[in-house]
Amino acid sequence: MDSVEALVAQIQGLSSSPEDISHLHNFLKEAEELLLSQAHRLASYLDQLDPSNHSLGYLYILEAYTSAPISKEQASDLVLSVVSFINSCVAEQIRLAPDKFISVCKRFKDHVLLLQSPMRGVAPMLMAVRKLQLSSEHLTTLHPDFLLLCLLAKCYKTGLSILEDDIFEVDQPRDFFLYCYYGGMICIGQKRFRKAMELLHNVVTAPMSTINAIAIEAYKKYILVSLIQSGQFSTTFPKYTSSVAQRNLKNFSQPYLDLANSYNTGKISELEECVQTNTDKFEIDSNLGLVKQVVSSLYKRNIQRLTQTYLTLSLQDIANTVQLNTPKEAEMHVLQMIQDGEIFATINQKDGMVSFHEDPEQYKSCEMIEHIDSSIQRIMTLSKKLSAVDEVISSDPVYLAKAGRERPRFDFDDFDSVPQRFNM
Known part of the structure; x- marks a missing residue:
């Protein structure tokens, strides 16, 4: 392809059927260097394309165009163009070049932050996540960017909408860390501390080969949220926590562990003294507001104890x-x-x-029955997922080869307690 004009003609002529789009994709791959060399003058060519009909071609040109340096003045017009594209593009086409789509969306996020207007990015980024996802169980690399925009725009309820999904597929470990960390912060903003504990716990206990800043900050917040939600914190890590986390996280979180120890005494004076000693550290970590909620929760906890007496x-x-x-x-x-x-x-x-008074809930209302049924259905779905994953791993050649190397010889007794599987 020797000119952008010729490429635009190909895009207009090869966007009507899956076979044509497959051919077009090959042309677009070959034209990447051409597009990058002409990045500064591609805006006019975008006007010749319809993002809903020419999604794949539009994406390639838009990605090249956004790769060039853009001033703050140009950013506002570009944001409008990207929003229009995200809303109009066909998911099946953009999924043919997911890296391009992700690149455009991440630059879009940078531009709305440059304009100091994160709110403008919330709805389009949610749409981008849904179009990139193969299913609601799939965690994309755009999830953390969406949650970050929700945090900065204080759109906590919008962020919660995506945190309700059960995630079973993750592209990159860092995406999972950020998704759980930002998600935990959104739940804290909505005072949904139980869900926040779950998400932050996932960060702290996730596999990691080296300690990372996300896990450290998550551990600090996890301590505070645990005190608010359950009134206690255990310094013992679950067995499945990585050895790296177990060895290092406490070293970076001593003021928070001191706070937990003071909280466990049940004495407000000791807790407030600890807060006063470490106020500067809590403030630097942007956790002082959460620490104040910890203090307030101890008052509540002590009042609750009175109800028992x-x-x-x-x-x-x-x-x-x-x-x-x-x-x-x-x-x-x-x-x-x-x-x-x-x-x-x-x-x-x-x-x-x-x-x-005693708790008036009799656990026999329609709402409670629906809640219990919903929980049972969710557990059954999770059980099926675990069984499917177990079967896949059990037949994976890499796993079997590794298991064979670690245990080269089996005795007949090893199989006595293994049930036989039958197809009914």
Whole structure:
């Protein structure tokens, strides 16, 4: 291909059928150097193509065009062009050149950040993720970029929409680390601490050959979220955690481990002293707000302990016991806990007394039954996935060769407890 004009003609003529697109793809691969050499003047050629009809050709030209340096003034127009392309392109065509599509989308993210307008990138990037995905179980390299834009734009609920997917396929380990880390931060922003714990735990325990900054920051937040959610933190790692993580993570997180130790005493004064000592470190890590929630959670935890001992208690006694300054502060904490469903109680405003009650949930409502059924269905699906993965690994030649090298000889007794498989 000796000119961009000729290539554009090929794109217009070879975009109507799968066979034509296959031929076009070969032409486009051969024309990559030509496109890069003409990157600065490709904008006019994009106007001659329809991103919905000529998706593959449009992608190749757009990727080459975005590879050239672009000023802040040009970035705004480029963002509009990329948004239009992402919304219009045909998924089957762009998946023929996923690296090109990923490159365009990542540059798009950089441009909206350059314009200090992450909100403009949230919806288009979600669309890009869905078009790149082969299924909702597939973690693409665009997932972390989408979640980062959600964080910066404070669109936490939009980010949650993608965190509901069960992920079983991952392209790159780094994508998984960032997906779980950013996802954990989004859940923290929505105060969904249980889900945040799950995601951050995945980062901390994921296989790693060397320690990385993502795992370190995730471990710090994991400590804080564990204290808020469950009121405790164990320094013992699960057995499947990499030895690298077990040896190194604690060394980078001492102020947070000290905080957990102070929390475990149940004494507000000790916890606040620890916070005061390490305030600068928490602030540098951008975790001071989360640390303050840890302090608040200890007040709540101590109030919850009172419900296990007393049926009624005055606001003044609650304030004195949990080291709050005034009965009014105690009242505000109790009211918030009642609203959040953390305790069941009523407050008599007249005499300032709090009456604690049993959990009224009988676990027999339609909503609860639907929730239990949904959980069972999800577990059954996961079980089937694990069985399928187990079968694939069990028949994988590489695995079998390695297992054979590690154990060259088997005894007949080894197979006594192995059940036979039958096709029914």
